[in-house]
Amino acid sequence: MGFLQFIWDGIWAVLSLGNFALIKILLIANIILITVSYLVYFERKISAWTQNRIGPNRVGWRGALQPFADVFKLLLKEDIVPEKANKPLHTLAPFIALFVAFSTYAVLPIGPAIQIGEETVNLVVADINMGILYVLALTSIGVYAITFAGYSSGSKYSLLGGIRSSAQMISYEVSMGFSIAGVVMMAESLSPIKIVESQSGLLWNALIQPIGFITFVVAAFAETNRLPFDLPEAEPELVGGFHTEYSSMKFAGFFLAEYANMIIASAMIITLYLGGWQIPYIETLNLGTTVTTILQISAFMVKMGALLFFFIWVRWSIPRFRYDQLMSLGWKVMFPLSLLNVVYVAVIIMLFNV
Amino acid sequence: MNIYDIIFYLFAIVTLVSAAFVVSTKNIVHAAFFLIFTFFGVAGLYILLGADFIGVVQILVYVGGILILLLFGVMLTNKITNVEIRSGTTQIVPALIGVGLFAGILVLTMVSTEWKSAPGEIPFTTAYSLGKVLLTDFVLIFELLGILLLIALIGAASIARREKE
Numbered sequence: 001m002g003f004l005q006f007i008w009d010g011i012w013a014v015l016s017l018g019n020f021a022l023i024k025i026l027l028i029a030n031i032i033l034i035t036v037s038y039l040v041y042f043e044r045k046i047s048a049w050t051q052n053r054i055g056p057n058r059v060g061w062r063g064a065l066q067p068f069a070d071v072f073k074l075l076l077k078e079d080i081v082p083e084k085a086n087k088p089l090h091t092l093a094p095f096i097a098l099f100v101a102f103s104t105y106a107v108l109p110i111g112p113a114i115q116i117g118e119e120t121v122n123l124v125v126a127d128i129n130m131g132i133l134y135v136l137a138l139t140s141i142g143v144y145a146i147t148f149a150g151y152s153s154g155s156k157y158s159l160l161g162g163i164r165s166s167a168q169m170i171s172y173e174v175s176m177g178f179s180i181a182g183v184v185m186m187a188e189s190l191s192p193i194k195i196v197e198s199q200s201g202l203l204w205n206a207l208i209q210p211i212g213f214i215t216f217v218v219a220a221f222a223e224t225n226r227l228p229f230d231l232p233e234a235e236p237e238l239v240g241g242f243h244t245e246y247s248s249m250k251f252a253g254f255f256l257a258e259y260a261n262m263i264i265a266s267a268m269i270i271t272l273y274l275g276g277w278q279i280p281y282i283e284t285l286n287l288g289t290t291v292t293t294i295l296q297i298s299a300f301m302v303k304m305g306a307l308l309f310f311f312i313w314v315r316w317s318i319p320r321f322r323y324d325q326l327m328s329l330g331w332k333v334m335f336p337l338s339l340l341n342v343v344y345v346a347v348i349i350m351l352f353n354v
Numbered sequence: 355m356n357i358y359d360i361i362f363y364l365f366a367i368v369t370l371v372s373a374a375f376v377v378s379t380k381n382i383v384h385a386a387f388f389l390i391f392t393f394f395g396v397a398g399l400y401i402l403l404g405a406d407f408i409g410v411v412q413i414l415v416y417v418g419g420i421l422i423l424l425l426f427g428v429m430l431t432n433k434i435t436n437v438e439i440r441s442g443t444t445q446i447v448p449a450l451i452g453v454g455l456f457a458g459i460l461v462l463t464m465v466s467t468e469w470k471s472a473p474g475e476i477p478f479t480t481a482y483s484l485g486k487v488l489l490t491d492f493v494l495i496f497e498l499l500g501i502l503l504l505i506a507l508i509g510a511a512s513i514a515r516r517e518k519e
Contacts, residue, residue: 144422147422147425166422166425
């Protein structure tokens with residue numbers, strides 16, 4: 001028994017390293033992968049519903065196993081690399097996209113701190129002070145995935161898609177940063193957990209600073225390259241944009257990253273503007289810690305589901321912008337509005353001394 | 355050699371090796387790619403020293419802004435993507451003298467300065483005190499730098515629009 005106890009202590013020491021970081025990384029990565037595959041399924045189902053079709057219904061019950069069929073199809077396809085491609089960069093680009101998509105989630109909390117035995121466990125992989133800046137920094141690295149993919153493919157369509165995307169993402173990163181400045185001023189912290197805690201009760205940032213909320217959501221759509229801002233891959237003009245020359249699992253990498261980015265954008269919107277895991281005035285109901293925690297985590301999931309539905313809903317309802325319209329919207333409307341929001345938040349803080 | 359030393363040398367090696375690749379590669383996009391690792395290495399050193407804010411801003415500004423603009427310029431410039439840059443060795447003697455002098459001054463300063471080191475704690479968060487210092491003691495310099503950047507921006511815009519007349 002002594003030996004087994006020794007092994008168990010060793011395993012426990014490794015697992016509990018850094019506030020159970022290993023377990024949390026494993027959980028988060030798997031949750032994102034499963035959510036992404038079913039997000040694709042729901043995207044197809046919702047688009048079918050919008051267009052009065054049935055959608056995938058052959059694999060499994062009402063097409064429920066469709067995501068797995070898709071993955072196996074992509075895995076078994078031939079991986080074609082164009083002759084004129086810059087091979088190392090061509091291979092690297094989808095990996096950058098995936099790296100950014102999965103590592104961003106490390107700082108976004110899904111629930112309040114919970115007690116397991118004697119340990120207090122934060123429901124976030126890494127509770128760092130610079131959390132929000134960390135997300136912004138990683139998002140800006142994400143631009144490289146698309147830029148390198150566009151450049152290295154050796155194709156005109158890809159290059160045009162890459163150029164469009166880098167211009168678009170830089171432009172909208174500016175208004176995104178300024179919208180976040182308003183939230184950071186209210187919370188007086190860059191840590192996501194503190195930002196969530198500052199929105200207790202009905203002090204949700206979406207209600208206090210609606211302008212900032214709108215500019216952030218628009219910028220989030222642009223950053224994730226989703227319709228109405230999916231110009232980097234606009235298929236009627238650019239064939240497939242930056243991933244024209246990608247096939248097989250490398251294409252799947254970009255596909256996966258796009259949906260994972262949607263999840264991250266939703267989590268960011270929830271954390272910054274919709275009160276994170278909080279349910280307003282739940283503490284007045286006296287439900288006990290365990291029930292409250294479970295309800296709060298479910299509240300996060302419900303908000304997440306609603307936002308993901310919103311993303312898909314917008315995609316199938318609104319037509320694509322023209323490129324110059326996109327740029328003038330970004331610089332002449334969104335950027336001044338987000339600046340105005342910073343001033344507005346500063347005035348509110350001064351008047352109410354929050 | 356404790357863990358901090360190992361981490362320091364790891365980041366230092368990443369910075370120096372990638373910097374060497376930046377200047378030796380012949381493809382300008384590859385150079386930009388290796389520059390990412392140089393910036394990452396420097397950001398890692400900043401964070402190791404407890405300057406978490408500067409470390410993250412380093413990535414945000416240099417990797418996310420400046421380098422991507424450089425790549426953007428390269429991709430918009432006609433024909434430059436396929437042209438190999440000539441990176442031969444010319445003017446060895448003047449270069450050696452110049453670099454030697456500069457390195458000599460650097461090493462001399464490093465050796466002759468009396469470095470003061472005092473035991474201190476790594477602060478929990480630097481953003482608060484940094485903001486306070488910038489907006490109180492150094493507010494004039496801070497504002498002047500902002501105006502300088504604005505001038506650069508307006509200048510660039512006016513140069514870019516001149517053809518319209």
